[in-house]
Every structure is written in structure tokens, then in C-alpha cells.
Amino acid sequence: MLKRIIICTFLIFSIFMNAQNEKPDRAPFTLTVAVDTVNYYQQEVPKSPYFVKEKVLQIYPSEKLFIEAEVKADSIYSMKVVKENLNPEKTITLEFIQNVEGKSHAGMMLTVKNPFEKRLTYEALMYINGGSKWISTSIIPIRPKLMNFEMWNDIILSLVLVEWKLE
Structure with missing residues (x-):
């Protein structure tokens, strides 16, 4: 009986802790992006969801995110932003x-x-300074357990990342 109580308490605690770690929305902030030595772009970014649709992530310059992914049948089933990287094997x-x-x-x-x-x-997709529409950009696939660096000369105000897949 005591063993069941301990197990139930642990399960409830772990569910509560995982829910506490979720971070569905970004806090409002002022985005400031340098253009040249004199000019800069500035925008008020309101409180908004990181995922604008299912598995469609919008990210702004200066943001660092931990995305916890649930994998089913070797494909990414769901994704959510979390405050801390508590599950590095799936983040x-x-x-x-x-x-x-x-x-x-x-x-x-x-x-x-x-x-x-x-x-x-x-x-x-990227939205660049002075642009009027989202522009597709090429991305290099990331090999298992490694890190990738994508670089652009454009002044990008926001990126939208979609079509997440494991191959």
C-alpha cells in the first residue's frame, strides 16, 4: 500500500513539474536590430505564442529556445517550448x-x-528588413547528436521554422 502511495505521489509530482516547465508564450519585448552604424530597426513584439500553428515555430533575433519534441513511430509527433532543458534526449x-x-x-x-x-x-522562411513577404531560405539537415549553424548576410527580423522531420 505504501509503495502505491509513493508511486502515485511521484507520478503526480512529475506531471505537475512538466506542466510547470512549459512556456507556450514569449513575454513581450522590444526587438532591436542593427542596420548600420547610425540606423537600427525597432519593433514591439507583444506576448505571443512561439508555435503559431502546430509544429510551426516563429523565432526572433536574440531568442534562445528549448523545444521538447515527442517522437512516435520515428517521426516528430508534437513540439512545445519549455523553460529548462529537463529532457536533453528529446529537446x-x-x-x-x-x-x-x-x-x-x-x-x-x-x-x-x-x-x-x-x-x-x-x-x-525569413522576413527581412525592408521586405514585404516571407522568403524561403535553404537549410542544411542536422546529423544525429550534432549542432548546425545557419548564417545569412540579410537583416532578418524573424524566422518561421516548419516541416520538422526525422530521417
Whole structure:
């Protein structure tokens, strides 16, 4: 009887802790992106979901995210942003930054860490400074257990990452 109580207590506690770790929305913030030594782009980003649709992630420069993925039958079934990387074996780490040299734009970089035993692929759309539409950009697949660095010369205000797959 005591063993059942301990097991039930542990299960309830672990469910509660996992729910506490979820982070479905970003806090509002001011996005500031360098353009040149004098000009910069600035935008108020309101509180908004990271996943704008199922498995459709929007990320802004300066954000670092932990994406916990549920895998079923060798494919990504669901994804959610979490506050802490409590399950590194199933958590994709992303960081999107702007490189600046002397107050001037020097490039954008997206870092993605693949925790899985299979190759991770996804597609990306970018919205650039001065643009009027989302533009598709090429992405290199990430080999198992490795990290990938995507770099662009464009001044990217946001990326949308879609079509997440394990191959």
C-alpha cells in the first residue's frame, strides 16, 4: 500500500513539474536590430505564442529556445517550448542571433542542436528588413547528436521554422 502511495505521489509530482516547465508564450519585448552604424530597426513584439500553428515555430533575433519534441513511430509527433532543458534526449536547442561589428550589422546566425539518433530536417522562411513577404531560405539537415549553424548576410527580423522531420 505504501509503495502505491509513493508511486502515485511521484507520478503526480512529475506531471505537475512538466506542466510547470512549459512556456507556450514569449513575454513581450522590444526587438532591436542593427542596420548600420547610425540606423537600427525597432519593433514591439507583444506576448505571443512561439508555435503559431502546430509544429510551426516563429523565432526572433536574440531568442534562445528549448523545444521538447515527442517522437512516435520515428517521426516528430508534437513540439512545445519549455523553460529548462529537463529532457536533453528529446529537446532541440535553438538560438537566433545577430552578429554586430561596430554597431553595424555583420550577419545573422541560427544555431540548432539535434538531440536525436536520426537526421533532423526542417524548412525555414525569413522576413527581412525592408521586405514585404516571407522568403524561403535553404537549410542544411542536422546529423544525429550534432549542432548546425545557419548564417545569412540579410537583416532578418524573424524566422518561421516548419516541416520538422526525422530521417
